[in-house]
Amino acid sequence: xxxxxxxxxxxxxxxxxxxxxxxxxxxxxxxxxxxxxxxxxxxxxxxxxxxxxxxxxxxxxxxxxxxxxxxxxxxxxxxxxxxxxxxxxxxxxxxxxxxxxxxxxxxxxxxxxxxxxxxxxxxxxxxxxxxxxxxxxxxxxxxxxxxxxxxxxxxxxxxxxxxxxxxxxxxxxxxxxxxxxxxxxxxxxxxxxxxxxxxxxxxxxxxxxxxxxxxxxxxxxxxxxxxxxxxxxxxxxxxxxxxxxxxxxxxxxxxxxxxxxxxxxxxxxxxxxxxx
Amino acid sequence: xxxxxxxxxxxxxxxxxxxxxxxxxxxxxxxxxxxxxxxxxxxxxxxxxxxxxxxxxxxxxxxxxxxxxxxxxxxxxxxxxxxxxxxxxxxxxxxxxxxxxxxxxxxxxxxxxxxxxxxxxxxxxxxxxxxxxxxxxxxxxxxxxxxxxxxxxxxxxxxxxxxxxxxxxxxxxxxxxxxxxxxxxxxxxxxxxxxxxxxxxxxxxxxxxxxxxxxxxxxxxxxxxxxxxxxxxxxxxxxxxxxxxxxxxxxxxxxxxxxxxxxxxxxxxxxxxxxx
Amino acid sequence: xxxxxxxxxxxxxxxxxxxxxxxxxxxxxxxxxxxxxxxxxxxxxxxxxxxxxxxxxxxxxxxxxxxxxxxxxxxxxxxxxxxxxxxxxxxxxxxxxxxxxxxxxxxxxxxxxxxxxxxxxxxxxxxxxxxxxxxxxxxxxxxxxxxxxxxxxxxxxxxxxxxxxxxxxxxxxxxxxxxxxxxxxxxxxxxxxxxxxxxxxxxxxxxxxxxxxxxxxxxxxxxxxxxxxxxxxxxxxxxxxxxxxxxxxxxxxxxxxxxxxxxxxxxxxxxxxxxx
Numbered sequence: 162x163x164x165x166x167x168x169x170x171x172x173x174x175x176x177x178x179x180x181x182x183x184x185x186x187x188x189x190x191x192x193x194x195x196x197x198x199x200x201x202x203x204x205x206x207x208x209x210x211x212x213x214x215x216x217x218x219x220x221x222x223x224x225x226x227x228x229x230x231x232x233x234x235x236x237x238x239x240x241x242x243x244x245x246x247x248x249x250x251x252x253x254x255x256x257x258x259x260x261x262x263x264x265x266x267x268x269x270x271x272x273x274x275x276x277x278x279x280x281x282x283x284x285x286x287x288x289x290x291x292x293x294x295x296x297x298x299x300x301x302x303x304x305x306x307x308x309x310x311x312x313x314x315x316x317x318x319x320x321x322x323x324x325x326x327x328x329x330x331x332x333x334x335x336x337x338x339x340x341x342x343x344x345x346x347x348x349x350x351x352x353x354x355x356x357x358x359x360x361x362x363x364x365x366x367x368x369x370x371x372x373x374x375x376x377x378x379x380x381x382x383x384x385x386x387x388x389x390x391x392x393x394x395x396x397x398x399x400x401x402x403x404x405x406x407x408x409x410x411x412x413x414x415x416x417x418x419x420x421x422x423x424x425x426x427x428x429x430x431x432x433x434x435x436x437x
Numbered sequence: 438x439x440x441x442x443x444x445x446x447x448x449x450x451x452x453x454x455x456x457x458x459x460x461x462x463x464x465x466x467x468x469x470x471x472x473x474x475x476x477x478x479x480x481x482x483x484x485x486x487x488x489x490x491x492x493x494x495x496x497x498x499x500x501x502x503x504x505x506x507x508x509x510x511x512x513x514x515x516x517x518x519x520x521x522x523x524x525x526x527x528x529x530x531x532x533x534x535x536x537x538x539x540x541x542x543x544x545x546x547x548x549x550x551x552x553x554x555x556x557x558x559x560x561x562x563x564x565x566x567x568x569x570x571x572x573x574x575x576x577x578x579x580x581x582x583x584x585x586x587x588x589x590x591x592x593x594x595x596x597x598x599x600x601x602x603x604x605x606x607x608x609x610x611x612x613x614x615x616x617x618x619x620x621x622x623x624x625x626x627x628x629x630x631x632x633x634x635x636x637x638x639x640x641x642x643x644x645x646x647x648x649x650x651x652x653x654x655x656x657x658x659x660x661x662x663x664x665x666x667x668x669x670x671x672x673x674x675x676x677x678x679x680x681x682x683x684x685x686x687x688x689x690x691x692x693x694x695x696x697x698x699x700x701x702x703x704x705x706x707x708x709x710x711x712x713x
Numbered sequence: 714x715x716x717x718x719x720x721x722x723x724x725x726x727x728x729x730x731x732x733x734x735x736x737x738x739x740x741x742x743x744x745x746x747x748x749x750x751x752x753x754x755x756x757x758x759x760x761x762x763x764x765x766x767x768x769x770x771x772x773x774x775x776x777x778x779x780x781x782x783x784x785x786x787x788x789x790x791x792x793x794x795x796x797x798x799x800x801x802x803x804x805x806x807x808x809x810x811x812x813x814x815x816x817x818x819x820x821x822x823x824x825x826x827x828x829x830x831x832x833x834x835x836x837x838x839x840x841x842x843x844x845x846x847x848x849x850x851x852x853x854x855x856x857x858x859x860x861x862x863x864x865x866x867x868x869x870x871x872x873x874x875x876x877x878x879x880x881x882x883x884x885x886x887x888x889x890x891x892x893x894x895x896x897x898x899x900x901x902x903x904x905x906x907x908x909x910x911x912x913x914x915x916x917x918x919x920x921x922x923x924x925x926x927x928x929x930x931x932x933x934x935x936x937x938x939x940x941x942x943x944x945x946x947x948x949x950x951x952x953x954x955x956x957x958x959x960x961x962x963x964x965x966x967x968x969x970x971x972x973x974x975x976x977x978x979x980x981x982x983x984x985x986x987x988x989x
Contacts (some may be wrong), residue, residue, distance in 0.1 A: 231500040505778040
């Protein structure tokens with residue numbers, strides 16, 4: 162263990178490391194883990210804490226859907242697996258584009274901003290940055306208002322079925338693009354969805370017409386209530402055909418960018434979440 | 438790796454560490470892992486080796502029920518997942534109150550006694566001790582008679598459906614309370630259950646009327662054969678409505694302490710298992 | 714971390730370690746892990762990278778079937794869990810005979826040959842070698858032709874339902890026996906299967922009459938198209954009664970060596986895969 166740091170930001174600040182790659186981190190309690198540090202984007206110091214990966218949109222709310230429910234689409238399990246606001250962890254850093262990933266940094270790091278990379282499934286770590294179809298970050302320190310990380314933010318805004326109506330949405334934070342722009346963001350989602358959101362934001366805890374809760378609307382701020390077509394993650398219950406990470410990205414036709422359906426690029430990419 | 442120790446007891450004895458927290462341990466074969474050491478209770482030296490956690494009593498014998506069966510309630514799988522007596526491991530120490538946990542110490546450590554903490558779900562490690570609703574330990578060195586750990590004990594007393602009848606119960610060991618007492622133990626279970634057990638013990642491998650096997654009756658010694666209401670863990674088959682970790686803690690009404698139903702405090706706490 | 718090596722071969726060559734056991738390895742990106750090195754068989758330097766374990770042939774293509782499909786027997790998921798050709802990892806080295814195991818070496822190591830051990834379920838590491846019912850290795854450097862490891866080989870020969878017909882089999886490589894021989898290999902499989910394969914080989918990506926894909930035919934080269942009776946691992950869809958790791962090893966009678974059914978020894982052993 163070369164350093165004893167709680168985040169990539171600490172390694173950057175205290176040891177002037179500027180190389181992207183895998184570093185050891187520790188939690189406050191002394192639990193060690195390895196993750197990827199982005200030491201260059203917008204000043205660097207970004208810690209990869211999680212990824213949301215859907216290997217197949219056909220396996221809805223079954224084994225492997227750790228960011229919604231592995232126990233079926235069940236109104237008796239409104240929180241689903243509850244991983245947006247608990248201390249469970251899973252996966253390893255090198256598998257972050259091949260499977261779900263969540264490390265202890267997700268709940269342990271005290272951060273100010275997030276960065277998000279959409280990386281095509283199964284790309285190896287050394288190519289994540291260049292392969293990403295969308296990369297952006299926030300820079301207004303919004304996490305300070307919500308407990309310093311998504312673990313605490315989602316305690317305030319539970320990703321839970323029937324917790325409220327569409328108007329009880331969580332914060333929508335403006336973003337700065339590192340790769341892509343508002344127009345390219347729009348085009349990653351379905352034609353009908355484009356009428357219902359504003360690009361240039363990341364939104365937390367959206368709720369749809371059917372009172373299903375979604376965790377993250379990446380790149381957009383919803384104006385309407387059909388957020389199952391452009392938001393990811395979720396509680397344990399959705400409209401019967403919509404459970405999963407990308408609850409209804411394939412409403413019209415899978416990956417064909419028709420109607421409400423998102424693009425193939427989007428549905429076949431993992432969503433990597435960083436803190437700084 | 439500060440020390441090369443097989444257990445928290447070794448760290449206490451050889452290095453006089455008295456601080457509760459996370460330490461590195463190693464198996465006989467040299468596999469390293471981190472876990473929590475309780476260095477203070479009754480002389481200290483207790484190694485956390487496992488936790489039994491039920492996030493929802495609605496998800497019975499489905500994904501996540503590693504201490505009974507993740508493959509359904511199936512008489513063809515009498516051992517269920519078999520984790521009480523195999524070398525599989527899962528989870529990380531900081532998640533021990535948010536998910537099931539089992540580390541290599543479970544099968545690797547040669548111990549004499551057990552300690553058990555019932556900690557409300559999702560409490561962070563630094564508060565486990567004070568938050569626990571029940572804490573106790575054994576002190577008669579009983580594990581020496583059963584191979585030095587639960588892995589070996591449960592090889593002698595398999596947690597398997599149809600292995601025997603209610604009278605083929607495993608050992609019931611007297612306990613010393615560290616937090617709580619016989620009366621508070623009684624009250625954690627349902628009113629009807631209280632007529633059927635004696636508090637002040639920990640019992641291993643109970644069998645109920647329907648020949649279902651349970652691993653641990655925490656705090657109590659059964660006198661009757663309805664142990665599904667106050668014992669946890671299990672083989673792969675139970676009466677259809679009773680599969681799961683807490684096979685039938687909600688028989689009458691979930692968490693309302695009515696009839697056979699256990700208290701909300703009990704059903705919403707993780708059961709942490711320590712060796713010394 | 715005593716050494717910084719990418720494989721057991723490197724440790725053998727650079728540090729002259731000759732003791733079988735657990736060592737630390739690192740990926741090209743610097744991710745650390747522990748695995749078992751066989752430092753003696755045929756010159757030593759073999760890295761354990763994976764094991765295929767079926768705890769019960771009754772739990773077909775359900776939770777825990779990571780080498781075929783955990784999401785059911787589903788033609789819409791032709792790749793199943795996809796673990797033969799992705800970077801997901803699972804399990805720990807000491808559990809390799811009690812559960813599935815896959816470490817980063819599976820995709821990270823650049824190797825020339827494979828070695829395979831069939832070890833009865835739940836045997837502890839220190840007895841794997843002597844307990845194995847079959848041990849063999851290749852020695853013609855065939856992996857050089859297929860990208861240096863099984864991760865790359867199975868990218869060229871996908872383990873996917875409906876990818877081709879029985880004649881589209883992948884490579885069959887001659888083996889050298891370390892324990893067992895051609896005759897004992899034959900006897901591990903069912904009487905009817907013996908008419909359909911040649912012992913003395915390891916075959917990759919077999920396809921059966923129903924267009925189901927299997928990953929490995931251990932010890933044999935198929936001549937016929939009923940490979941579900943003697944090959945393991947698979948894509949996400951099989952004939953309804955045949956999904957799982959050992960898709961149809963119990964066709965006639967489980968573990969009784971009748972008709973197409975393999976021996977009890979075979980179906981109750983984990984298949985350990987090594988690289989050198």
